[in-house]
Amino acid sequence: xxxxxxxxxxxxxxxxxxxxxxxxxxxxxxxxxxxxxxxxxxxxxxxxxxxxxxxxxxxxxxxxxxxxxxxxxxxxxxxxxxxxxxxxxxxxxxxxxxxxxxxxxxxxxxxxxxxxxxxxxxxxxxxxx
Numbered sequence: 001x002x003x004x005x006x007x008x009x010x011x012x013x014x015x016x017x018x019x020x021x022x023x024x025x026x027x028x029x030x031x032x033x034x035x036x037x038x039x040x041x042x043x044x045x046x047x048x049x050x051x052x053x054x055x056x057x058x059x060x061x062x063x064x065x066x067x068x069x070x071x072x073x074x075x076x077x078x079x080x081x082x083x084x085x086x087x088x089x090x091x092x093x094x095x096x097x098x099x100x101x102x103x104x105x106x107x108x109x110x111x112x113x114x115x116x117x118x119x120x121x122x123x124x125x126x127x128x129x
Contacts, residue, residue, distance in 0.1 A: 029055060032103040041097040048092035051103060058105045058124060077121040082128060095126060102127040
């Protein structure tokens, strides 16, 4: 009986540890970590393609429609590079993936609170070295 309890406990501990590894790899849907960015850079992907592969929902800006980055009123997610407005979604293709350390999606409400008006589609924050 004691062996069964320890075996069962061991299985639960292993299951919990494997779940933690998955969460650290990409469990937060609002962040793309350096690990995933480096993988994309190694494959020759640009920042737009890294997001498209790992977090395509960022381009939907809260809508279920497949139109990329579209929000109500025809507004798209804006790109913020190191805290300053950089441009729109197409400008992600120009950013050197090798220099990027973190990507984060910010909702329209949070982006408007932080940066002011003009972020109805949210913001994609790009942090570089």
